[in-house]
Amino acid sequence: MAFRKDFLWGGATAANQCEGGYDEGGRGLANVDVVPIGKERFPIITGKKKMFEFDDAYFYPAKQAIDMYHRYKEDIALFAEMGFKTYRLSLAWSRIFPNGDEKEPNEEGLKFYEDVFKECQKYGIEPLVTITHFDCPMHLIKKYGAWRSRKLIGFYENLCRVIFNRYKGLVKYWLTFNEINMILHAPFMGAGLVFEEGENVEQIKYQAAHHELVASAIATKIAHEVDSENKVGCMLAAGVNYPYTCKPEDVWACRKADRKNYFFIDVQSRGEYPMYALKEMEQKGIKLEMEPSDLELLRAHTVDFISFSYYSSRIATTDPELLEQTAGNIFASVKNPYLTESEWGWQIDPLGLRTTMNDLYDRYQKPLFIVENGLGAVDTPDKNGYVEDDYRIEYLAQHIQAMKDAVELDGIDLLGYTTWGCIDLVSAGTGEMNKRYGFIYVDRDNEGNGTLVRSKKKSFYWYKKVIETNGEDLRNE
Numbered sequence: 001m002a003f004r005k006d007f008l009w010g011g012a013t014a015a016n017q018c019e020g021g022y023d024e025g026g027r028g029l030a031n032v033d034v035v036p037i038g039k040e041r042f043p044i045i046t047g048k049k050k051m052f053e054f055d056d057a058y059f060y061p062a063k064q065a066i067d068m069y070h071r072y073k074e075d076i077a078l079f080a081e082m083g084f085k086t087y088r089l090s091l092a093w094s095r096i097f098p099n100g101d102e103k104e105p106n107e108e109g110l111k112f113y114e115d116v117f118k119e120c121q122k123y124g125i126e127p128l129v130t131i132t133h134f135d136c137p138m139h140l141i142k143k144y145g146a147w148r149s150r151k152l153i154g155f156y157e158n159l160c161r162v163i164f165n166r167y168k169g170l171v172k173y174w175l176t177f178n179e180i181n182m183i184l185h186a187p188f189m190g191a192g193l194v195f196e197e198g199e200n201v202e203q204i205k206y207q208a209a210h211h212e213l214v215a216s217a218i219a220t221k222i223a224h225e226v227d228s229e230n231k232v233g234c235m236l237a238a239g240v241n242y243p244y245t246c247k248p249e250d251v252w253a254c255r256k257a258d259r260k261n262y263f264f265i266d267v268q269s270r271g272e273y274p275m276y277a278l279k280e281m282e283q284k285g286i287k288l289e290m291e292p293s294d295l296e297l298l299r300a301h302t303v304d305f306i307s308f309s310y311y312s313s314r315i316a317t318t319d320p321e322l323l324e325q326t327a328g329n330i331f332a333s334v335k336n337p338y339l340t341e342s343e344w345g346w347q348i349d350p351l352g353l354r355t356t357m358n359d360l361y362d363r364y365q366k367p368l369f370i371v372e373n374g375l376g377a378v379d380t381p382d383k384n385g386y387v388e389d390d391y392r393i394e395y396l397a398q399h400i401q402a403m404k405d406a407v408e409l410d411g412i413d414l415l416g417y418t419t420w421g422c423i424d425l426v427s428a429g430t431g432e433m434n435k436r437y438g439f440i441y442v443d444r445d446n447e448g449n450g451t452l453v454r455s456k457k458k459s460f461y462w463y464k465k466v467i468e469t470n471g472e473d474l475r476n477e
């Protein structure tokens with residue numbers, strides 16, 4: 001058998017993409033609420049255009065999302081029916097600290113997640129909790145400039161202290177920051193950063209990243225102190241880079257592109273800034289402000305496991321024409337002529353998952369956890385809400401086969417696998433509802449119309465069987 005007996009099969013969601021209830025239970029506003037669907041979304045999530053309030057001219061899909069705030073019992077029951085061993089979800093920071101800088105937490109917010117975890121416990125589902133999945137309270141953005149400010153470390157620390165104590169015994173798997181490298185690619189969505197004309201954007205991003213890295217180390221420290229059972233992971237938007245050609249310059253560009261991402265995990269897992277990063281910052285004139293204890297904290301409190309999302313491999317090139325074509329994408333994505341792609345142009349590369357896993361395992365020698373993987377596609381339900389999503393089954397089966405190879409043939413220690421958007425939810429990149437990843441269909445469209453009724457897709461029954469056989473039977477009947 002390829003996978004360990006206690007392999008954690010499941011699915012993943014994020015608070016802002018599924019909960020809705022944005023102004024209920026005393027919740028405060030966050031960056032992830034004020035990002036509309038439409039062509040303004042990209043300049044906003046990348047911090048180029050400021051939007052700090054709702055504007056009636058736009059539609060904000062996160063306000064209601066799929067209303068999981070009110071329907072979580074029904075949804076968790078469906079996850080249990082599929083046999084989930086784990087459910088990855090995130091906390092909305094602004095439910096627990098509506099402004100972010102209060103001394104005392106909001107009891108209603110804390111109670112909400114306690115109820116969710118108890119619901120999971122009822123079915124023997126182990127929660128895997130992302131402490132922040134892109135969200136930052138708006139008040140912290142307006143008053144302190146979000147993660148630009150060192151003060152955020154203290155506010156995040158308060159959040160961690162509260163949740164680790166409150167959920168002791170209910171939760172033991174924690175991720176500190178979702179896709180921590182997203183701060184470089186979508187800095188407003190990822191870390192609440194916006195930039196003024198003429199500012200040194202790189203300096204600000206790396207300083208903010210330093211604050212997150214220190215905050216992550218502190219979180220790890222407290223988690224271990226509060227409960228020795230706690231396991232803390234980092235989380236990377238992963239996807240190995242390939243050189244576009246074997247031209248040495250392309251190979252070098254590829255090495256640099258991988259390092260740009262691995263840099264974060266080098267700090268979180270090895271406990272120190274890698275020399276190549278320090279040198280590059282020096283050359284770019286980036287000067288990090290640090291407190292004397294920072295490096296010691298980073299060294300002493302490294303993560304227990306390495307988690308990551310994987311959707312696709314990437315391509316690195318030095319060809320100016322090709323580079324031109326990729327401007328305006330969150331991740332540069334030159335087309336790989338050997339791969340097919342999704343309806344959103346994301347290239348499909350199961351073997352790339354095995355390569356990525358090997359890269360990470362060679363580099364860190366810590367257990368891996370795949371916490372996001374899946375296919376965003378248009379689904380066409382019949383009148384009962386049933387979707388014949390063979391394309392999704394095929395994508396997932398190929399990726400599970402690749403991870404099986406990585407475990408069985410390469411000897412990688414893999415803790416679990418949670419598919420992204422196990423129930424249809426709002427897309428982070430585009431704000432669309434029609435870009436669906438789920439085993440469970442949700443009746444809602446891009447404009448917010450629909451009954452929100454849930455129904456099972458073909459992949460629901462398929463994934464149930466995959467879990468039942470611990471990944472042995474991947475056939476699509």
Ligand code: P53
Pocket residue numbers: 014017178179237309311330331372376420426427428429430435
């Ligand atoms: P959507 C871009 C590239 C890689 C991962 O993405 C990304 C993104 C952001 O779009 O984010 C992760 O919804 C993220 C999830 C997100 C998921 O990938 O744009 O952790 O919040 O929904 C899929 O199709």
